[in-house]
Amino acid sequence: MENARELERIVDELNAQREKTEAAFAATRVVDRWLAALVARGGSDLLLVPGAPPSILLDGQVRNLEPGILAGTDIEAAIVPALNAHALETYRQRQITDASYRISGLGRFRINLHRERGHAAAAIRALPTKVPALSDLHLPASVEALTRLPRGLVLIGGPAGSGKSTTLAALIHEINRRDAHHIVTVEDPIEYEHEHIRSVIEQVEIGTDAPDFPTALRAAVRQAPDVLVVGEMRDSETMRIAVAAAETGHLVFSTLHTTDVASTVARISDSFPLERQNTIRQELAMALSAVLTQILLPSKSGGRLPAVELLMIGYGARQHIRHNALQHLNQEITITRRRGSITLEESLAKLVGQGHIEREDGLVYALHPEDLDILLKTEAKAQRVGP
Numbered sequence: 001m002e003n004a005r006e007l008e009r010i011v012d013e014l015n016a017q018r019e020k021t022e023a024a025f026a027a028t029r030v031v032d033r034w035l036a037a038l039v040a041r042g043g044s045d046l047l048l049v050p051g052a053p054p055s056i057l058l059d060g061q062v063r064n065l066e067p068g069i070l071a072g073t074d075i076e077a078a079i080v081p082a083l084n085a086h087a088l089e090t091y092r093q094r095q096i097t098d099a100s101y102r103i104s105g106l107g108r109f110r111i112n113l114h115r116e117r118g119h120a121a122a123a124i125r126a127l128p129t130k131v132p133a134l135s136d137l138h139l140p141a142s143v144e145a146l147t148r149l150p151r152g153l154v155l156i157g158g159p160a161g162s163g164k165s166t167t168l169a170a171l172i173h174e175i176n177r178r179d180a181h182h183i184v185t186v187e188d189p190i191e192y193e194h195e196h197i198r199s200v201i202e203q204v205e206i207g208t209d210a211p212d213f214p215t216a217l218r219a220a221v222r223q224a225p226d227v228l229v230v231g232e233m234r235d236s237e238t239m240r241i242a243v244a245a246a247e248t249g250h251l252v253f254s255t256l257h258t259t260d261v262a263s264t265v266a267r268i269s270d271s272f273p274l275e276r277q278n279t280i281r282q283e284l285a286m287a288l289s290a291v292l293t294q295i296l297l298p299s300k301s302g303g304r305l306p307a308v309e310l311l312m313i314g315y316g317a318r319q320h321i322r323h324n325a326l327q328h329l330n331q332e333i334t335i336t337r338r339r340g341s342i343t344l345e346e347s348l349a350k351l352v353g354q355g356h357i358e359r360e361d362g363l364v365y366a367l368h369p370e371d372l373d374i375l376l377k378t379e380a381k382a383q384r385v386g387p
Contacts, residue, residue: 072119
């Protein structure tokens with residue numbers, strides 16, 4: 001009798017597990033269908049928001065994918081089975097998580113599951129299968145100089161969706177293609193998968209290979225890297241380790257959600273307690289080698305193109321950082337133009353002059369529209385006068 005009850009319990013558990021597996025498979029098939037449509041239409045992101053139909057971002061514009069209004073429970077039921085154990089635990093604890101997701105034959109994706117107005121919502125980014133060449137990104141030629149720096153911290157800033165990760169991947173690919181280095185990347189999640197070309201590349205994913213950025217970075221510094229890549233600096237401890245690594249002779253690349261050179265530098269010092277900010281500014285002044293910020297603008301021929309601001313750090317910039325006079329960094333861009341620095345307005349003027357973007361779009365996106373207006377008028381006058 002006891003054996004019969006035990007056998008019945010085991011059968012019930014197996015049936016429950018089978019039903020759970022079938023339900024998860026059915027849920028992920030829904031997500032897979034949406035992601036297949038995203039890739040087929042050439043979109044960048046799948047947006048799942050309660051009260052709206054499933055949508056995609058296509059060239060920066062929201063387009064409905066199919067009819068039908070989503071509920072938060074629908075979104076959670078569809079996305080949770082696609083999460084790994086670490087991401088699921090993070091979501092349960094913090095109500096927000098990031099995870100990578102792979103569909104065989106289709107590609108890799110970055111999932112962000114979060115809450116909005118008390119309900120589950122998700123944004124899923126399609127990750128390119130091929131690392132772009134730096135020459136294909138339409139960036140100013142001076143950006144390539146960042147790959148030849150012997151050491152120091154290189155920060156890449158810009159708003160969400162501005163192509164920071166793509167530029168970072170292209171810079172690392174250029175080093176990989178040209179130099180025999182040891183490169184270690186720490187990402188959450190891994191966006192671009194690099195192949196070993198001339199360099200040996202280790203890619204560490206938070207949640208899969210390490211519990212958090214500080215732990216992964218402490219380990220990476222002990223692995224004798226020539227180049228260290230921090231996917232994003234989200235907390236002061238990660239920033240402290242990255243700055244220290246740059247000070248001790250490593251070439252360190254990282255990204256931040258910022259709008260210009262000054263705000264990128266300020267973001268780091270402002271992340272520390274007030275009593276630590278002066279110290280971190282002194283360390284940052286010594287460690288920093290370059291700051292690149294970028295935005296994406298609609299191109300006349302379709303798609304989007306980057307406009308950038310680049311400051312190659314010199315003596316003057318270091319002094320301004322030490323004394324927290326970050327408002328003067330824009331002047332340093334002009335002073336160090338011969339070293340490759342470029343203002344956002346100069347980058348925009350070039351795109352307008354080459355016929356890639358509309359003049360009106362350039363003025364809208366400029367940090368200093370009056371400077372761009374002067375540059376465009378000067379160029380137009382020079383063209384009328386001729387050689």
